[in-house]
Amino acid sequence: MHTYLLGIVLTLSALTATNALWPIPRSLESGNTSLKLSSGFKIAINIPRAPADLSDAAARTINHIKTDNLERLVVGRGAADSASIQHAKELPSLTLTLTPGSSARSISDEAIKTIGTRSEEYVLHVPSDGSPATITANSTLGLLRGLTTFEQLWYSSNNQIYTMEAPISITDAPAYPYRGLMLDTSRNFFAVSDIKRTLDAMSLAKMSQFHWHATDSQSFPLVIPGFTEVASKGAYSSSMSYSTKDIQDIVSYAGARGIDVVVEIDTPGHTAAITESHPEHVACSHVFPWSPVAGEPPAGQLRFASPTTTNFTAELLSAAAKLFPSKFFSTGGDEVNTNCYAGDAETQSILNSTGETLEQALSNFMQTTHGALEKLGKTPVVWEEMVLEHNVTLSNETVVMVWISSEHAAAVAQKNLRIVHGPSDFFYLDCGAGEWLGDNPLGNSWCDPFKTWQKSYTFDPLANISQEQAHLVLGGQQLLWTEQSDPSNLDPIVWPRAASSAEVFWTGSTLSDGSARNVNEALSRLHDFRFRLVQRGVRAIALQPLWCALRPGQCNGD
Amino acid sequence: MHTYLLGIVLTLSALTATNALWPIPRSLESGNTSLKLSSGFKIAINIPRAPADLSDAAARTINHIKTDNLERLVVGRGAADSASIQHAKELPSLTLTLTPGSSARSISDEAIKTIGTRSEEYVLHVPSDGSPATITANSTLGLLRGLTTFEQLWYSSNNQIYTMEAPISITDAPAYPYRGLMLDTSRNFFAVSDIKRTLDAMSLAKMSQFHWHATDSQSFPLVIPGFTEVASKGAYSSSMSYSTKDIQDIVSYAGARGIDVVVEIDTPGHTAAITESHPEHVACSHVFPWSPVAGEPPAGQLRFASPTTTNFTAELLSAAAKLFPSKFFSTGGDEVNTNCYAGDAETQSILNSTGETLEQALSNFMQTTHGALEKLGKTPVVWEEMVLEHNVTLSNETVVMVWISSEHAAAVAQKNLRIVHGPSDFFYLDCGAGEWLGDNPLGNSWCDPFKTWQKSYTFDPLANISQEQAHLVLGGQQLLWTEQSDPSNLDPIVWPRAASSAEVFWTGSTLSDGSARNVNEALSRLHDFRFRLVQRGVRAIALQPLWCALRPGQCNGD
Known part of the structure; x- marks a missing residue:
């Protein structure tokens, strides 16, 4: 029986011999x-x-x-x-x-x-x-x-x-120009060396975009010239912030590796950290209990109805945009919680005096902040809510990141806006690690289950997108939100999984022999890619026992 | 509102001020x-x-x-x-x-x-x-x-x-003497340095038992004097095996840190790797497709009906037992697949000639191998199936590890046998990482969801155990099966989660002030334990954003 096995192994080995290329060439x-x-x-x-x-x-x-x-x-x-x-x-x-x-x-x-x-x-x-x-x-x-x-x-x-x-x-x-990875450096901090190691691995997978979700409610680590107080008070500490030199270092390291750095300063939600330097711009700041007014603690959103806050934000984003040579700049726009403003006396007073609705005020805010970025030659990037949940006027050039569900891409395409796929049901690297809030002993991850590389690999960028709309799909990315991650587990939670979408968006749906891209063909190449990462000091996880990695086809379910 | 928050933080901080002790003293x-x-x-x-x-x-x-x-x-x-x-x-x-x-x-x-x-x-x-x-x-x-x-x-x-x-x-x-961690070094290999780093972290949590699941079907890394061919042919490579010197190094490192090393050589199932040196002892070795005859690939189980194989096993286990000073020795005994023997001509021929049933043969095998260990002064340890699923005669001293379900402990107690809790529904560290078999793109982990530290922390060692039976509970442990783990993610998948059961079994159900042990009280101490591990070079994961770690009580669900 052992002899019989060897026969099987040799045959399969020959069938899958396409070197160890990832992504596989067209x-x-x-x-x-x-x-x-x-x-x-x-x-x-x-x-x-x-x-x-x-x-x-x-x-x-x-x-x-x-x-x-x-x-x-x-x-x-x-x-x-x-x-x-x-x-x-x-x-x-x-x-x-x-x-x-x-x-x-x-x-x-x-x-x-x-x-x-x-x-x-x-x-x-x-x-x-x-x-x-x-x-x-x-x-x-x-x-x-x-x-x-x-x-x-x-x-x-x-x-x-x-x-x-x-x-x-x-x-x-x-097949697609946007092949990215998003990293959240606000919930927990990552050193420049961690980001560079990630960029090296991304470059090995021919990824083209580092989506840097730099700031959020937990901390504001980005030191922005003219607004240095925001990070000096809003970062976790001075050693947990990115100086102008750090940013230039990251941008130039990425560029030399074929990677465009798309920074995101998430607004108007996800901005509690700005309270530390500018409490006057933040509504429902640190309200506790937080759940009525925020998606997670701490609560706090920019008072976008206020012209002063709007101008402050436009100037802050403009100053940040000058640090990054990319044509893209993300202003975020996810999870704006309207309850936060219902209880904010200042916002209500402004709305009463102008006669605007909250939605109108939001639209003005977006137009002002995006207008400032467009003047600098930037193309704004937003999360899907700005298009699908709010009545906001945006430029036709705006790029929309789909995150809530892969099924939402079609609705974005119907608005004739460009799409970057990053749906939580396929591409969220943080899913499946359990509840991180403190007092819910039997709670699970909000986006269970864990997104395996195989699941991500089955993603169809053109699902429910018509041929006429196909040009709107720029590509996609996997994303790491860092409630439960920091440098300790960065490599294992990201690699080799993030390489899955890199191949989806580089290779497209068919292999060079005309067959459909599929997990069985991909597995042995992904093993190779993973072992190569490990050789280079990236602590990518083992996808299977080594016994299986050495014997393609022997560890399939049957 | 910000001032209001600070008030909250200070109050909670004072309430949780019990230093950063883990486990918390009685x-x-x-x-x-x-x-x-x-x-x-x-x-x-x-x-x-x-x-x-x-x-x-x-x-x-x-x-x-x-x-x-x-x-x-x-x-x-x-x-x-x-x-x-x-x-x-x-x-x-x-x-x-x-x-x-x-x-x-x-x-x-x-x-x-x-x-x-x-x-x-x-x-x-x-x-x-x-x-x-x-x-x-x-x-x-x-x-x-x-x-x-x-x-x-x-x-x-x-x-x-x-x-x-x-x-x-x-x-x-x-509260309990057995506070352990199990590591599987067969599916993927771990260097001595990885094991030592794990022992250091265990010792910091006052853990007392390192359950070393040393061998399995994928590889046999344990070099056993007199049986060196088993590892030299069955290990992944000579550099991926544990020499006598390595074993002594691990045992003495553990001992100095208050940790008893319980080695496991899993038999009669999980032994395909013995095929490489002794094909005559292994039934259904490497049969493919594997699923009718094995829990996972590769298939292969010892021919326990054969007196030759039984004697070989008893001698192998005895030689291994001499390497370890512990009083415990685990012979495994999980997931014996009877289909494997139904199709094994040699086993069937032996059973025909002796007139024994397969169960009788299994009982003889266990008595012979356990008898040999008991002669060396060892107390055998087995997985629950040997007691709950098979009709095997075992010594009353045998220790039984419960793994399939926490609900099975009561049945073991009814047999008046000692229990180590390691149920997959509370303590399996590998759960929730997705399907690792190759061709199941939408598959999930067999033991979804991920077992959070909070879930493990709620474990009740005496659930469904009567007061008279309570003395049978030795303690328990968390376990890492390594289909999807190797040194790249050892630390993040184990720590700080494995410290959860360390406190369950050290501290028992009540805190020193008489209140019940609970996740809210524990969280800030576990943060401290985790940060201390990181300071010592153990890449334990972040349980929450740093913002939350600095503000006890602010990141609860509400």
Whole structure:
């Protein structure tokens, strides 16, 4: 019976041999010739005046390949490859080339171009005969994506770095431009090093957007020039805030890795932390019990009916927007609790004097704050409530993040607004960890169950979206709200799960052989991606027992 | 309104001021005098020929106190304490004393004494007037428990180490002797350093038992003298196995920290890994599809009807038992799948020739293997099925681990057997992380939902157990099965949750003021315990936003 098993394993192993690429390229052909990396392997950048961040990316690629030291996920961990490797041809170099007429702008500049105008496509060839490999692209950003693929082609065994699948030909481009991850740095704080480690992992999955939910009611860690008092009083501590230098560090680190940083300063709800510096702008601040007026403690929302508060907010957001080169800026807009204002004497007095409804005041507030951002060339991003629950006038350019339910995307599309998918029923990384409020011993997570990578992987970006509306879908992202997370569990709660949506939005619905993307095909590649992350110091979780990771197909339910 | 809030916070803060002790002592009185640690603070061991592991424990205590650097979990993190600390008396020393007539055996020796005969009680006094603190106990193990409490009395602020609650008088002893944690090192491997870090955290929570589920069907990492081929072929790799030296290292590290190591070699099920070295002993080995014959892949169970296999197993377990000084040895016994034997020609042939039923053969197997262990002075430990589902004759001394449901404990008690609670509905740390089998994209964890610390904390060890049966309850433990865990997420999945049952079984059902143990009282102490773990390099998760951790009572549901 044991012999019988080995037969099964070998067969399945051969079927799933598409290297360890994640996301899987749109078009991929590979052979079965062994090829090893020359000890003097070099990357030649065949571009006059190549930008520094491209040279850095090439140097990182060489470093990754030499230090990943990832053994093949098969029984014996690649020991059986030794004989074949010993006589394999050596790959001497990789040449990076831009297509004629392409400009050699920096990766950072390409990564923050207006969404839809970025060029991420690339063509990668790895010949089997020992002649140089090549990556060709229309932009340095495309070359970076190609380098990221190239890094994932290699295994290690016996001090050799090799592939068993040369020659390799890849033509690749993303299905959707927005492939993101959201991190909440307000409920609990994350150091710059935690964010950088996350950006490294995101870049390995070819993700393009870091949605930085920077501030919320619990703390305001973003130091904004001209408004430094908001963080100095509203952050957990001075060591738990992001200085201008920290922000520049994060933005430039992200940009060099092909990632656009979309900051969010959530308004007018989720702003209790502004009370510490500007109590005059916050209604129902710290009201206790909190539940009638807030989604979670502490309560507190901006007095958006007040012209003074509206102007303060517009100036605060404008000052923050200048710190970030991205074309996007998120003003939040989720979970505005109207009860908060019903009991706020100042808001009621203003509404009485102007004769406006609360909804009219909210619309004015949004128009003023968004208008200020648009003057700075920013495209506003909002959560779905601003479109689906409130009667707010927004620019047609506004991007809407769907979070409450995947079923709400269709309603946003019907309003002809652009969509980023981040529905809690598929993409919330925090779900399933139990109740975090203090006195509910039998309570569970509000968005149970845990969203497995498999569940996220089944997401259909075009469900209930017509062909005519399809262009409105920019992509999507997984999200980490941090009521129960901080640096202690950042890596395990995010990785490798967040790579699931990275492939959904890069690869699209079909594999290069025409078959539908599916969890069975994906699992062994995701194991590889996970083990590579671990080799790089990202504490991604084990998806299965190692026994299963080494034996594709043996640990399916049956 | 903000002023109103501060009033609330201060009031609640005062109510919950019982230091940051976890588990909370059975009897505790504290004052409100500030006291700081002298820079020359020493621990004097007032015991002739004090054992080395007690001196080591005292040295560790001083090191912990000086390096924990834990700030008070209040708004301002203890900055407001500065004035009071400045003029506080200094604590020069702590004296450790054994009660007259007590023997000065090592902590390690005391920790592995027969359960029920260990002495863990201690009395701790910290005067407020600058005279020395004292811990008195009947054993070095009791002194260790007292040192662990002493470590938790101190906060840091402005380079001062202090308490605001002197004088402190504690008289303490555990409600139950078995306070454990189970770790599965077969499905995924954990390095000795991971286990040691876990033992350190366990010791801080005064836990007494490390239940080491060492082997299973996926891998057999335990190198057993005389049977080294089982691990050399059945471990994931030689670097993923525990040598005799590793085992001694773990046992002695645990012992010095007051922890008894109960090893488990699960039999006769969960033994597919033995196939690699001894295929002749394993039925339905690696049968695929696995689900008709096994709880999870890979399939494989010992041929317990075979006298050869029974003798092999008895010798293997005996050789393993000699590696561990504990009085306990677990032979497992869970999830024996009878279908496996229905299709096993060798088993059927043996049963035909002997005329025995499968159940009779199982009973013989258990008697032989347990008999061999009992000859070595070991008390066998089994999972509940051996008592509740099989017609197996077991010694009255056998300890039974309840896992399938908390409701099954009563049935074990009715059989007059001793109980360790580890029910999946309260104590399984792996629940709620989604389906790990490969092709079930919408599947969830089999034991959903996630078991929160609050849920575990509500566990009643005596539910449905009569007063006459109460003596059968040895205690209980939380358990980590590692289908989806390895060193990447060990700390966050275990801590601080596993401390929940540590307090349930140390403190019992009532607090020292006579009130019932409850999650509201416990939360702020558990925050402190968690932050202290983080300071010590254990990546325990955040239970709530820091905002909540600093403001007891403000983040309850309402």
